[in-house]
Amino acid sequence: MAPLLTAGLGLKPQHYAEARDCPAAGLWFEAHPENYLVDGGPRLRWLGAIRERHPVSLHGVALSLAADAPPDAAHLRRLRGLADRIEPALVSEHLAWSAWRGAYHPDLLPFPRTNEALARISSNVSAAQEALGRRIAVENPSHYLRIDGHDWEEIDFLSELARRTGCGLLLDVNNVFVSAANLGFDAKDYIDAFPAAHVMEIHLAGHSLDPALGERLLVDSHDAPVSEAVWSLYARLVSRIGPRPTLIERDDNVPEFAELLAERDRAHALLPAPMAKAA
Amino acid sequence: MHARATVTLAQFQDAFSRALSGEPAQADAAVATLVAQPAFAVYRNTVAKGCIDALQANFPAVARLVGEEWFRAAAAIYVANERPAEPSLLAYGESFPRFLRAFPPAAELPYLPGVARLDRLWTEAHVAADASALEHSAFASLDPELLGGAVLHPHPAARWAWFDEGPVFTIWRRNREEGADEGDIDWRAEGALITRPEEAVRWTSVDAAGCRFLDACAQGQPIAQALEAALGADPDANLVRLVSGLLAAGAFAQLTLPSRNER
Numbered sequence: 001m002a003p004l005l006t007a008g009l010g011l012k013p014q015h016y017a018e019a020r021d022c023p024a025a026g027l028w029f030e031a032h033p034e035n036y037l038v039d040g041g042p043r044l045r046w047l048g049a050i051r052e053r054h055p056v057s058l059h060g061v062a063l064s065l066a067a068d069a070p071p072d073a074a075h076l077r078r079l080r081g082l083a084d085r086i087e088p089a090l091v092s093e094h095l096a097w098s099a100w101r102g103a104y105h106p107d108l109l110p111f112p113r114t115n116e117a118l119a120r121i122s123s124n125v126s127a128a129q130e131a132l133g134r135r136i137a138v139e140n141p142s143h144y145l146r147i148d149g150h151d152w153e154e155i156d157f158l159s160e161l162a163r164r165t166g167c168g169l170l171l172d173v174n175n176v177f178v179s180a181a182n183l184g185f186d187a188k189d190y191i192d193a194f195p196a197a198h199v200m201e202i203h204l205a206g207h208s209l210d211p212a213l214g215e216r217l218l219v220d221s222h223d224a225p226v227s228e229a230v231w232s233l234y235a236r237l238v239s240r241i242g243p244r245p246t247l248i249e250r251d252d253n254v255p256e257f258a259e260l261l262a263e264r265d266r267a268h269a270l271l272p273a274p275m276a277k278a279a
Numbered sequence: 280m281h282a283r284a285t286v287t288l289a290q291f292q293d294a295f296s297r298a299l300s301g302e303p304a305q306a307d308a309a310v311a312t313l314v315a316q317p318a319f320a321v322y323r324n325t326v327a328k329g330c331i332d333a334l335q336a337n338f339p340a341v342a343r344l345v346g347e348e349w350f351r352a353a354a355a356i357y358v359a360n361e362r363p364a365e366p367s368l369l370a371y372g373e374s375f376p377r378f379l380r381a382f383p384p385a386a387e388l389p390y391l392p393g394v395a396r397l398d399r400l401w402t403e404a405h406v407a408a409d410a411s412a413l414e415h416s417a418f419a420s421l422d423p424e425l426l427g428g429a430v431l432h433p434h435p436a437a438r439w440a441w442f443d444e445g446p447v448f449t450i451w452r453r454n455r456e457e458g459a460d461e462g463d464i465d466w467r468a469e470g471a472l473i474t475r476p477e478e479a480v481r482w483t484s485v486d487a488a489g490c491r492f493l494d495a496c497a498q499g500q501p502i503a504q505a506l507e508a509a510l511g512a513d514p515d516a517n518l519v520r521l522v523s524g525l526l527a528a529g530a531f532a533q534l535t536l537p538s539r540n541e542r
Contacts (some may be wrong), residue, residue: 040409042478062366075366100292100430103362105299106329107322109292117288144318149286159468164334182318210321217318 005055005089005245007268009260012250016046018257020053026268028089030056032245034062036086037078047086057201057247058083058198065124065138066111072099074130080108081130085237090245092137092170095121095130108141112149114159122164129167137200138162139170142220143179154250159195168200173233174226174249178207178218196241204234204267205249223252226263235270243271257274289441299326300359312533321539330358333368338375338398341391353382372399391449393440394454397471400438401455404473404480407436412476412529414515425536431496431522432533436475439530441490443468448484455482476529488516493530501537 004025011019019029029050035046050056060079063071083091111117129136138161140154152160158169171194180187206224210217226234226248238244247268250260250277286294298314299322306314307443331354335342342350357378362481363371372389376395379385385392397497412434421429442448446464448471453456453459472485472493485493488509495505502522 012454035369038369038406041436043406043407043476045409045478064366068292072366097292098295099366102364103296104366105296105326105362106368107325107334109295109322111288111291111295112286114288138376144321145313145316147313210318212320213317217321219321266282 005057006243006271007246007248007264008055008057009264010059010247010249010251011047011050011056012254013043013046014254015257015260016050020046020050022054022257022261024265024268028057028245029266030059030090030249033058033060033079033082036082044085051086055089056086057092057245058086059247060093061106061108062089062098062203063093063124064097064102065093065102065128066095066109066117066121067097067124068117068120069100071128071131073131076128080132083134088134090137091132091134092201094139094141094267095154095161096141101269105204110141110143110145110147112147113152113154115151116173118157118160118164119150122161125161125167126167129165129185130245135166135168135200137168137170139172139203140175141179142172142175143183144219146183155190155193155195156211159198162195162198165179169195169198169238170201170203171199172203172205173237174203174205174207174230175220175232177227177230178220179217187233188236191237192240194237194241197243199231199244202234202237202244202246203249204230204246206262221252222249225259231266231270234267238271243273246271284452285370292315294305299323300362327355327358329368330363331355333363333371334358334375337369337372337402338395340398340451341379341395343454344391344394344450345385345388349384353379353384356382369402375399390442390445390447390450393442393444394451394482395475396440397447397451400440400471401480401482404436404438404475407475410435410532412474413526413531413534415523415526417534421534428501428537430499430501431505431531431534432535432538433493433497434474434529434532435475436471436473436480437493437530439485439490440491441468441470441487445469447471452482472525472528472530474529481528483524485525485528486513486516486521488513489521489525492521493525496531 003027008028010029011029036043094108098105176190177187204226205222206226207218208221208224210219248263281398290309294309297314298306298310303314303318331351334354380392380515445466446469470485470490473482491512492505492509495508506518
């Protein structure tokens, strides 16, 4: 049986030893595979050492599933090699693009959710799942721009993607909050409408105000603790859909391990007990 | 809004990619309404910051030497012309040492491209394949008659470079080591050897003969020829000490004997 994942933490190199040694029950770690696509050396050794004690999830940022091109075959092969070595509990990616015509833009870029895009992304997700030999979860992105020409609402697009490819979904609650604030929709409606059956994982992170635009624009900056508004959306979500592996992401302004662990424990405490029915 | 329907995903991505680094006023019609929104800057800034941060992480000695402000300004110019080609930013900046060599504001710092090259070699050593370093004892069982025909194979993490332009290695190590010596620097050509015999990356100086010897080994030349090459660089080189120093640094992974019909 696969281990039951509860709440986990994004893996930071400065916390390797504490991560490996942390005894918290159900704790797991998520790594960006791009940082471990190396031939050898200390990084891979650390990831292996952590994997010996905890489940690990691989959360890709560079597969560029929403580009109008098949995912890079060499990149997929290397990802597969890493996945075979680490045996991740989960593999996930984003509903976004970053690589295009030989250039890699290190960001998660938006696109119009057209029928054409859905067909292309479905084929890309299927190709990725086949190459990796695993089901992947696809994450809802943060939005900053009002884009014309969508044929699909995002939730319908993701549901249809899951139906066509068998992929799961990763629901990033902070991304919903940020997008709702920036595009002017109700985050609660989105959270309530998200298809529970497909949710393989939940992400929680902090955001910040845009330095130039202030409150008019929230940025999914991963440089702050999870906000109270996002915690309350999270509680609302898990009380509806039940417990799912939940990750605290932090990529900038990284605090001490203990501070991240406290946030992780808060998510852990909010997760409904999966065995409640048997009790 | 009907015009939108004619924009394909590929057209959108072509236009959006160009707009990330181009002038807002010149944005393609397919993304003009997006580029006009103030929030478009979030993408522009995130992409540029991601590339510059990666360069700063990959070239820490350069950044320390010139200061963060100078480094990020130079990196921004590099980034605008050289987007990463790989989805892993660990490899980003391969041509950054070359860029610095041709970068007019760096002309006063002739050692800077070499320092950048050593930062790059450090990264290559850090991520190279694992292998045990060859020990002196590997020679113990070898028939001395066969020694000259045997081949020493550099360790996958071993990197070396000779710098005619000056004490690049000394300058580099002073900007990578905690509490490094701050005395006067003797202005002379230098070589560096970077290895990772165990977990951690290590570095040591290497003379011109040592560099030449390593070059020859990397080309698959047998030890006798590699030693000749070393003597070509320095006729007074102490060959026993040279090979023994390289072994101690973990520069080799394997010793192979010539096959029978080559003997």
